[in-house]
Amino acid sequence: EAGVTQSPTHLIKTRGQQATLRCSPISGHTSVYWYQQALGLGLQFLLWYDEGEERNRGNFPPRFSGRQFPNYSSELNVNALELEDSALYLCASSKTYRVSGANVLTFGAGSRLTVL
Amino acid sequence: GESVGLHLPTLSVQEGDNSIINCAYSNSASDYFIWYKQESGKGPQFIIDIRSNMDKRQGQRVTVLLNKTVKHLSLQIAATQPGDSAVYFCAENVVNTGGFKTIFGAGTRLFVKA
Numbered sequence: 001e002a003g004v005t006q007s008p009t010h011l012i013k014t015r016g017q018q019a020t021l022r023c024s025p026i027s028g029h030t031s032v033y034w035y036q037q038a039l040g041l042g043l044q045f046l047l048w049y050d051e052g053e054e055r056n057r058g059n060f061p062p063r064f065s066g067r068q069f070p071n072y073s074s075e076l077n078v079n080a081l082e083l084e085d086s087a088l089y090l091c092a093s094s095k096t097y098r099v100s101g102a103n104v105l106t107f108g109a110g111s112r113l114t115v116l
Numbered sequence: 117g118e119s120v121g122l123h124l125p126t127l128s129v130q131e132g133d134n135s136i137i138n139c140a141y142s143n144s145a146s147d148y149f150i151w152y153k154q155e156s157g158k159g160p161q162f163i164i165d166i167r168s169n170m171d172k173r174q175g176q177r178v179t180v181l182l183n184k185t186v187k188h189l190s191l192q193i194a195a196t197q198p199g200d201s202a203v204y205f206c207a208e209n210v211v212n213t214g215g216f217k218t219i220f221g222a223g224t225r226l227f228v229k230a
Contacts, residue, residue: 056215107159
């Protein structure tokens with residue numbers, strides 16, 4: 001069974017440009033999560049999509065946005081890139097959200113974004 | 117703000133010794149906690165989880181302890197091996213009016229000396 005796949009592996013952009021990152025969840029998973037991991041730091045929650053809708057959002061500016069497609073794959077868009085956006089962007093998926101909160105995330109290997 | 121923190125950013129242990137990684141969390145209402153392991157160049161991987169109605173759970177060579185009174189989690193790795201070298205994150209699943217999210221701590225890097 002294929003795991004969570006992310007593309008591109010590496011991406012280099014300059015300030016002010018836009019970046020688009022893609023994620024394909026594990027087959028059967030309907031929830032997709034995006035996290036930002038700056039060098040040497042923990043994972044900061046960005047976005048959660050479930051069944052095609054944005055369900056929750058972390059403390060990031062509106063220039064961080066995304067969407068989930070009917071096949072449950074997802075895209076993260078970062079507009080007006082700033083130097084501090086340089087980070088590893090991790091995508092994770094899980095089965096349908098459980099109200100109990102007992103959701104385990106399966107992560108992809110990440111997309112490394114460098115902003116020059 | 118919301119946070120899950122760790123007492124030690126790095127931990128170095130001798131191969132064969134036991135490792136203990138500690139974590140403090142701040143959301144007392146959370147019901148579910150998870151430990152993840154992140155190896156170099158990979159995304160975090162699930163190790164073990166525990167519900168708030170338990171104080172201990174054991175897996176293969178790993179044990180998670182939960183003390184809700186002081187909001188503290190720990191991960192114990194028995195007979196630590198070189199393959200255990202990684203960054204370990206504790207995480208907390210928070211369910212509130214804003215929805216659901218998993219909050220990660222800053223991580224502890226475990227070095228295993230041969």
